[in-house]
Amino acid sequence: MRYTFLLYSNPADFADLTPEDWAKEKEVYGAYIGALQEAGVFVDTDWLHPAETATTITLKDGEKRVQDGPFAETKETLGGFFAIDVPDLDAALAWAEKCPAAKHGKIEIRASAMGDY
Structure with a gap:
């Protein structure tokens, strides 16, 4: 089953990151x-x-109607996603717990509905 992790965080939490900090973040996500x-x-x-x-x-x-900017103004915004293919929600949750985004934001986990319609 395919699951998508929607990664939400507060951009203000990253405002003071240095280029070195960003490089470390990229390494963590790369791993x-x-x-x-x-x-x-x-x-x-x-x-x-x-x-x-x-x-x-x-x-x-x-x-x-076309609007510049996001649909809703919130502190937490969608910053990216991961799509994975695992047997069930428990496996998806296990991978979401390992995702670096969980340490400084929230991860919304949704099953794919492509086969449902």
Whole structure:
């Protein structure tokens, strides 16, 4: 079963990181990606630009509306994701616990619904 981890954190928590700190973060995430790949469960990942660079579009009520910035203003924003393929939610939770994002944010875990429709 495919699960996606949506990684949420407060960008203010990273405002004072130095280039050396960022390099360490990348190493930690690189090790996590390597572990997922070695276990044969890795599907995909991406690290997103800050929420303030987002553009939001809706066609609700037949009218196109484009908005600069995120859909909602919150302290915690979506910063990236991991997609993995594991047997069940318990296995997904075990991998989510190992994700570096869990140490300074929240991880929302969702099962894929592609096969449901």
